[in-house]
Structure formats: C-alpha cells, structure tokens
Amino acid sequence: MKHTVSVFLLLASFWLIxxxxxxxxxxxxxxxxxxxxxxxxxRMDVVDHESHPxxxxxxxxxxxxxxxxxxLIVSNIDVVKRVxxxxxxISPCTAWLPLSxxxxxxxxxxxxxxxxxxxxxxxxxxxxxxxxxxxxREGLDDLRAGEMDRxxxxxxx
Amino acid sequence: xxxxxVALALIVVMAMAIARAFLGPTIYDRILAVxxxxxxxxxxIAVVSYIAGRPDFLDVALIYALxxxxxxxxxxxxxxxxSSKVNDKVGKDA
Amino acid sequence: xxxxITLLSSLCLLLGAFLIFSGxxxxxxxxxxxxxxxxxxxxxxxxxxxxxxxxxxxxGWGLPLFKLLLILLFVMITGPTASHALAKSALxxxxxPLGDDSNNERH
Numbered sequence: 001m002k003h004t005v006s007v008f009l010l011l012a013s014f015w016l017i018x019x020x021x022x023x024x025x026x027x028x029x030x031x032x033x034x035x036x037x038x039x040x041x042x043r044m045d046v047v048d049h050e051s052h053p054x055x056x057x058x059x060x061x062x063x064x065x066x067x068x069x070x071x072l073i074v075s076n077i078d079v080v081k082r083v084x085x086x087x088x089x090i091s092p093c094t095a096w097l098p099l100s101x102x103x104x105x106x107x108x109x110x111x112x113x114x115x116x117x118x119x120x121x122x123x124x125x126x127x128x129x130x131x132x133x134x135x136x137r138e139g140l141d142d143l144r145a146g147e148m149d150r151x152x153x154x155x156x157x
Numbered sequence: 158x159x160x161x162x163v164a165l166a167l168i169v170v171m172a173m174a175i176a177r178a179f180l181g182p183t184i185y186d187r188i189l190a191v192x193x194x195x196x197x198x199x200x201x202i203a204v205v206s207y208i209a210g211r212p213d214f215l216d217v218a219l220i221y222a223l224x225x226x227x228x229x230x231x232x233x234x235x236x237x238x239x240s241s242k243v244n245d246k247v248g249k250d251a
Numbered sequence: 252x253x254x255x256i257t258l259l260s261s262l263c264l265l266l267g268a269f270l271i272f273s274g275x276x277x278x279x280x281x282x283x284x285x286x287x288x289x290x291x292x293x294x295x296x297x298x299x300x301x302x303x304x305x306x307x308x309x310x311g312w313g314l315p316l317f318k319l320l321l322i323l324l325f326v327m328i329t330g331p332t333a334s335h336a337l338a339k340s341a342l343x344x345x346x347x348p349l350g351d352d353s354n355n356e357r358h
Contacts, residue, residue, distance in 0.1 A: 014321075017314065017317045017318065017321065018216065018219070018318065018321075020314050072296055072297060073297065076270065076293055076296065076297040079277070079289055079290065079292070079293050080270060080273045080274075080277075080293060082277075083273050083274070083276055083277035083280065083281075083290055083293075084273065084276075086280070087280070087281070087282055090281070090286060092283070092285060092286050092348060092349045094348055111335070112331050112332075112335075115292075115331035115334050115335050116292075116296060116327070116330070116331045117292075117296075118289055118290075118292035118293045118296060118297075119289050119292070120289075121285070121288055121289065121292070121334055121335065121338050122335060122338075123335070123338040123339055123342050124339060124342065131342075133285050133288075133338065133348055135286055135289040159260075159261045159264050159265065160264070160309075162264075162265070162268060163264045163265075163267065163268045163302060163305075166268035166269075166271055166272050167268075167271060169272065169275070170271050170272060170274070170275035170294070173275035173276070173278060173279050174275065174278065176279060177278050177279055177287070183284055183341070183346060184344075185284050185337060185340070185341040185344065185346060186284050186287065188337060189278070189284065189287060189288060189291055189337055190278065192291070192333055192337070193274075193275070193278060193291050193294065196294065196295055196299065196326060196330070197271070197294070199322065199326065200271075200299065200302055200303075203302075203303070203306055203319065203322060204302070204306065207306060207309060207310065212310065212313075212314075212315035212318070215315055215318040215319065215322065216318070218322055219318060219321060219322055219325065222322055222325045222326055222329065223325065223329075225329075226325075226329035226332070226333055229333050229336070229337075230332075230333065230336055233336050233337060233340045236340060236344065
C-alpha cells in the first residue's frame with residue numbers, strides 16, 4: 001500500500017513540475033492520469049519493494065551518494081587524463097570480483113555504481129560475483145580493495 | 158556567449174560521434190556512437206533553449222532523453238537475440 | 252552576488268564543454284569497443300552534470316530549474332543502464348575485450 005501511495009505521489013509531482021499550469025481543469029486531468037497509471041502498474045504487478053525500494057531511503061543513502069559523487073569526480077579526472085595522454089596510458093583488463101550483498105537490489109546498486117564511475121563497467125552479474133571491465137589496472141585494483149562493496153552492503157542493513 | 162561556445166563544443170562532439178558511427182568497426186561501436194549522439198542532442202536542445210530564451214524547449218529535451226534510452230535498449234535487444242548472421246559478422250570484425 | 256553566480260555558471264559550462272570534448276576524443280582515439288565505452292561514460296556523468304548545473308545557475312529560480320533537474324536525473328539513471336546493456340550484449344555477441352585474461356573462468 002505504501003508503495004502505491006509513493007508511486008502516486010511521484011506521478012503527481014511529476015505532473016505538477018512538468019505542466020506549469022495550475023488551473024482546475026488541467027489539475028483534474030493530471031489527477032486522472034496519475035490514477036490511471038497507478039491502476040496500470042497495479043495490473044502489471046510491478047509495484048513492490050523491488051521496483052520501489054522505499055526501505056532503502058534512510059540516513060545512510062545521502063552519505064553514500066556524497067561518497068559516490070566524490071568517486072565520480074576522481075575517476076572522471078583519471079579517465080580524462082588517460083584520454084589526453086593517449087593509448088600508452090591505458091591497460092584494459094577484466095576480472096570477476098566477489099560481491100557481499102545479500103539482496104538483489106543491493107547487487108544492482110553495486111553494479112550500477114561500478115558502471116556509473118567512468119573507467120569501470122560491470123558487464124555481467126551473478127549471485128556472488130560481478131564481471132568488471134576496467135580501463136586501467138589501477139581502477140580494477142581500487143575496486144578490488146572493496147571500499148564500494150562494503151559501503152553498498154552497509155546500505156542494505 | 159558562453160552558451161554559444163558550449164553549443165559549438167556539443168556540435169563538434171556530435172560530429173565526432175557520427176565519425177565513430179561510420180568508422181565502426183563493430184555494430185556495438187555504432188550503437189555506442191548513436192547513444193552518445195543522443196545524449197549530446199539532449200544537452201544541445203537544453204542549451205539552445207537558453208540561447209533562444211525559450212525554456213519550453215526543455216520538455217523536448219526531456220522527452221528526447223527518454224526516447225534515446227528506449228531506442229538504444231530496443232536496438233540492443235534486436236542485435237542480442239537477432240539473427241545469427243549479425244553475430245557472425247561481429248565475431249569476424251572483432 | 253549575481254556576478255558570482257554568473258561566474259560559477261560560466262565555469263561549470265566551460266568545464267563541462269571541455270569534458271564533453273575529452274569524452275568525444277576518447278571515443279575516437281581508444282583502441283577497442285570496451286575502452287571507448289569508458290570514454291563515453293565521462294560525457295554521461297560529470298560532463299552532463301556540469302552543463303546542467305551551469306544551466307541551472309544561469310536560469311535562476313523557477314519551473315525550468317526542476318525540468319533541468321529531471322533531465323539530469325534521467326540521464327544519470329539511463330546512462331549506466333545503457334552502458335551495461337551495451338557491454339553485456341557485446342560480450343554475448345562474441346566481442347572479446349583487449350586484455351581479457353579470464354576467458355577460461357567463464358562458463
């Protein structure tokens with residue numbers, strides 16, 4: 001139930017932000033559309049804790065995002081440096097890395113964080129490991145050190 | 158002024174993406190290039206909307222971002238489970 | 252104060268344009284598909300963030316601000332998803348990355 005309410009609130013705010021007209025007629029159109037989409041998602045049975053992970057929204061999430069933004073800046077600078085210094089500076093490599101997350105959503109967050117930081121891409125995901133392609137050996141070693149893995153696992157609890 | 162510079166940079170990068178799309182050599186390089194072109198188009202629309210002083214264009218950019226993503230996923234679905242002929246060609250090129 | 256915001260906005264936009272150009276250059280210069288993907292990743296994260304941030308500072312308070320935020324959110328969510336889908340289907344399509352040393356491990 002709380003997932004349905006959250007989907008409705010999300011759709012309603014989406015309408016309000018994008019429409020920009022706050023007249024009764026258009027607002028009622030928005031209400032009808034939001035209710036219709038909520039009904040459709042219910043019929044498709046896609047609204048649950050997995051597609052709408054409300055339980056992850058706690059105080060740990062902002063601090064993880066902040067850390068991730070820091071990582072993004074660092075790895076962006078690294079990749080840009082390698083672009084400008086040419087082919088000699090890159091050492092592409094791949095590896096299966098272990099995962100410590102217990103839930104699917106945790107694994108997806110980890111794999112997505114790997115892909116979001118430039119220089120490393122998660123190419124395949126299994127129950128207890130992830131296949132990573134890295135632009136340089138240093139990037140892969142950083143990931144192997146397990147800081148990001150630990151932080152995402154911490155997010156789950 | 159700065160906005161014009163950014164728009165020019167975007168157009169140059171779009172030209173680079175098109176060059177990569179033509180050079181290939183694999184089908185995935187081309188899809189990557191088209192995806193890159195699409196994200197740059199979104200940004201270009203946003204920047205142009207401020208150059209022209211009409212923020213309404215942002216809606217177009219928003220919709221373009223969604224269409225771009227969905228089209229890339231659809232094309233990938235097609236090539237991932239498409240005909241074996243395509244896969245053979247990719248294997249040979251790589 | 253307005254001068255400071257204009258300055259910050261210009262700085263963000265120029266830095267973003269530089270990053271975008273670097274990403275495009277990387278896509279042209281790098282030797283194989285998987286390395287090019289990393290270069291494209293630069294333009295999809297930091298460069299988009301900086302340019303949208305610059306436009307947000309430029310636009311000031313209002314509805315366009317939220318629309319720019321939504322654009323940023325969409326690009327940040329769809330970017331890694333598309334990258335992952337591309338990498339995975341390239342791998343399934345039989346493309347081998349340079350320096351792939353775990354071939355025997357795969358099943």
